[in-house]
Amino acid sequence: MPHLIPEVTPAQLHAELTHNRDLLILDIRGEDEVAQWHIEGRRPLAMINVPYRAFRRETETAVAALPSDRELTVVCARGRTSAHVTEILLSRGFRVRHLTGGMLAWSELYVPHVAKSEAEDGLLLVQFNRVGKGCLSYLVASEGEAAVIDAGRDGEQYADYALAHGLQICAVLDTHLHADHISGGRSLARLTGAPYYLPPADATQVTFPREPLDAGRRIRVGRVVLEAVGSPGHTRGSTSLLVDNRFLLTGDTLFVRSVGRPDLGGEAETLVLRLYRTLYETYRALPDEVEFYPTHYSSQSELDERGICVSTLGAARRSNRVLQALDPDSFVTTVLGNMPPTPANYDRIRLLNMGQPVPDVQEERELEIGPNHCAAG
Ligand SMILES: [Fe+2]
Numbered sequence: 135m136p137h138l139i140p141e142v143t144p145a146q147l148h149a150e151l152t153h154n155r156d157l158l159i160l161d162i163r164g165e166d167e168v169a170q171w172h173i174e175g176r177r178p179l180a181m182i183n184v185p186y187r188a189f190r191r192e193t194e195t196a197v198a199a200l201p202s203d204r205e206l207t208v209v210c211a212r213g214r215t216s217a218h219v220t221e222i223l224l225s226r227g228f229r230v231r232h233l234t235g236g237m238l239a240w241s242e243l244y245v246p247h248v249a250k251s252e253a254e255d256g257l258l259l260v261q262f263n264r265v266g267k268g269c270l271s272y273l274v275a276s277e278g279e280a281a282v283i284d285a286g287r288d289g290e291q292y293a294d295y296a297l298a299h300g301l302q303i304c305a306v307l308d309t310h311l312h313a314d315h316i317s318g319g320r321s322l323a324r325l326t327g328a329p330y331y332l333p334p335a336d337a338t339q340v341t342f343p344r345e346p347l348d349a350g351r352r353i354r355v356g357r358v359v360l361e362a363v364g365s366p367g368h369t370r371g372s373t374s375l376l377v378d379n380r381f382l383l384t385g386d387t388l389f390v391r392s393v394g395r396p397d398l399g400g401e402a403e404t405l406v407l408r409l410y411r412t413l414y415e416t417y418r419a420l421p422d423e424v425e426f427y428p429t430h431y432s433s434q435s436e437l438d439e440r441g442i443c444v445s446t447l448g449a450a451r452r453s454n455r456v457l458q459a460l461d462p463d464s465f466v467t468t469v470l471g472n473m474p475p476t477p478a479n480y481d482r483i484r485l486l487n488m489g490q491p492v493p494d495v496q497e498e499r500e501l502e503i504g505p506n507h508c509a510a511g
Pocket of ligand 1: 310311312313314368386508
């Protein structure tokens with residue numbers, strides 16, 4: 135009878151990392167894949183990379199290189215080869231388990247954190263952290279109503295959260311046409327009957343019904359108001375949401391330590407100047423103490439001790455190098471000179487998010503594999 139292969143689910147692994155459990159990851163993907171994207175913790179995480187081919191070709195040599203005095207957590211791309219390697223190591227007496235579903239499942243773990251819960255007007259702000267990709271999305275609620283902003287592909291989880299907390303989703307919004315992940319906004323809107331809002335400048339080729347998220351538009355959620363602030367630059371239509379004049383959802387315009395890349399729509403030279411105006415003129419009109427919540431982070435160090443990604447405009451003005459340019463030219467040089475790798479499949483993801491036919495898409499899940507690469511500078 136085959137023995138059970140010990141597993142750890144993405145949610146369990148995340149909980150262990152949050153509690154700083156001392157872990158040793160054995161990542162058996164190729165060196166390039168690991169260099170591009172791997173599991174990170176709040177603290178530096180011990181990790182060994184021995185590609186699967188080494189176990190196949192030279193099993194005893196690969197096994198001999200591993201420490202036998204610590205539990206190993208084996209990670210692969212989809213949780214299949216890691217099961218095989220775990221079996222090999224079990225049969226040789228190792229304490230070992232593997233990550234269920236591999237990095238694909240890791241990239242689909244969303245962890246909700248309550249960022250604000252204010253008794254006065256019943257305001258609730260929940261930040262959903264897609265930890266494997268560094269993608270953030272939001273639920274803003276008041277008096278039993280909720281809006282969801284920049285939903286990840288799995289729209290159902292926001293509906294489930296709302297149901298569990300007695301909230302009715304009354305609006306679904308995307309701050310821009312996403313290129314790094316498949317938006318769950320459209321499916322969530324269908325599921326809940328709520329209107330789906332998208333900035334019109336990003337929706338010119340969109341094929342499904344949407345409401346224009348025009349600059350200045352105000353969307354009421356219970357007793358709070360979401361006000362659309364035009365913040366072009368990352369895309370033509372990029373829009374931020376000012377919630378009750380108290381905090382700002384910046385989408386991919388401003389991150390804790392960087393800004394949104396302006397090149398994914400193919401017009402970097404035009405958009406980088408709009409980004410400058412957004413950051414140096416539009417955002418300048420808002421006071422230092424305004425908290426902002428972005429849609430991405432690049433490193434766990436951008437999260438606070440509660441695991442929440444938040445900063446203030448004042449802190450960003452003091453410490454985000456991209457906000458300290460002396461003139462537009464130096465801003466353009468800094469941003470265009472510090473562009474990250476192009477996100478995998480971004481052109482297809484944009485088409486999917488517009489509702490356009492996309493050739494050769496077998497599996498939407500696979501398109502999103504990998505970290506976000508949305509930040510420049
Ligand atoms: Fe984006």
